[in-house]
Amino acid sequence: MPMSSPHVPERTETSIFCGGHARFTDAASVHAFHVQGETITLRHDPEVFPPSAFGLKFAEYIDFKDCRRAADIGTGTGLLAILAAKKGATEVKATDISPLAVRLADLNARMANAIDVIETRQGHFFCDYEGTFDVITANLPQEIIPPAYGSSISTLQSQAIDGGGTGGNTILLDFLEVAPKYMHPHTRLYVIVNTITDYKQTLQKISTSYEATLVWQGITSVKAFVSENIGFFGGLIDRRIVDLVEDEAGNWHAHQFIYQLTLPP
Numbered sequence: 001m002p003m004s005s006p007h008v009p010e011r012t013e014t015s016i017f018c019g020g021h022a023r024f025t026d027a028a029s030v031h032a033f034h035v036q037g038e039t040i041t042l043r044h045d046p047e048v049f050p051p052s053a054f055g056l057k058f059a060e061y062i063d064f065k066d067c068r069r070a071a072d073i074g075t076g077t078g079l080l081a082i083l084a085a086k087k088g089a090t091e092v093k094a095t096d097i098s099p100l101a102v103r104l105a106d107l108n109a110r111m112a113n114a115i116d117v118i119e120t121r122q123g124h125f126f127c128d129y130e131g132t133f134d135v136i137t138a139n140l141p142q143e144i145i146p147p148a149y150g151s152s153i154s155t156l157q158s159q160a161i162d163g164g165g166t167g168g169n170t171i172l173l174d175f176l177e178v179a180p181k182y183m184h185p186h187t188r189l190y191v192i193v194n195t196i197t198d199y200k201q202t203l204q205k206i207s208t209s210y211e212a213t214l215v216w217q218g219i220t221s222v223k224a225f226v227s228e229n230i231g232f233f234g235g236l237i238d239r240r241i242v243d244l245v246e247d248e249a250g251n252w253h254a255h256q257f258i259y260q261l262t263l264p265p
């Protein structure tokens, strides 16, 4: 548990959760995912981030109770937006900076018969949507990309995972700054914080702007590019920016935290 972590609630679960090796998949693939008792069938696109094992874990912990109006920021394939619709939201706004992701999310919303409820839009964070939401989900990019790896992937793929800045958390920090404008006193905002980024800075921002409930924490294996560039990440560990642990077999892991955020009273 990081030192500067905000309020820790009663209901937390700690576990080791391996299999966070999200990969971009081939265009033709269609997969069924099972989340919160719902089956969601999604098409993939090689340039759009597919739901990762940890992304599915995140989805399990979102409480859509009494949610009528939801926003999914950085929707990717549209997984969380479709889940919101299946859980009873009657208006869902799903945005992504990637035009391909928006097109794919739109297609997936159609396949789920949720297109009357889900509106997709390409752009930054909330785009030009106005008003407040009952639930906001934001699985935004949160990785530090070593230059050697960055030059081996496409711009869209990089945009899907590069969290920005030296700490890999610039996008999340910017998002945490603007999100309150779209929240009412009972809005639940769900974000992920991980120790492969400058998580202490992120937790500091959370503790000054929100009431935070830690709904899940665990350890995940890092993506292959992290292990392959462990010299680069070793420098960040030495500077105490990121925090990774190596197991006896030589595999690297990070801590992940799922937070439910509300506005302070």
Ligand SMILES: C[S@@+](CC[C@H](N)C(=O)[O-])C[C@H]1O[C@@H](n2cnc3c(N)ncnc32)[C@H](O)[C@@H]1O
Binding pocket: 049, 050, 051, 052, 055, 073, 074, 075, 076, 077, 078, 079, 080, 095, 096, 097, 098, 101, 123, 124, 125, 139, 140, 141, 142, 159, 160, 161, 171
């Ligand atoms: C890690 S993926 C998550 C995708 C999906 N929400 C999921 O859980 O599988 C992050 C997504 O955020 C999008 N993104 C990056 N910067 C963004 C921004 N400023 N505004 C909106 N979306 C953004 C990326 O294009 C990518 O699709």
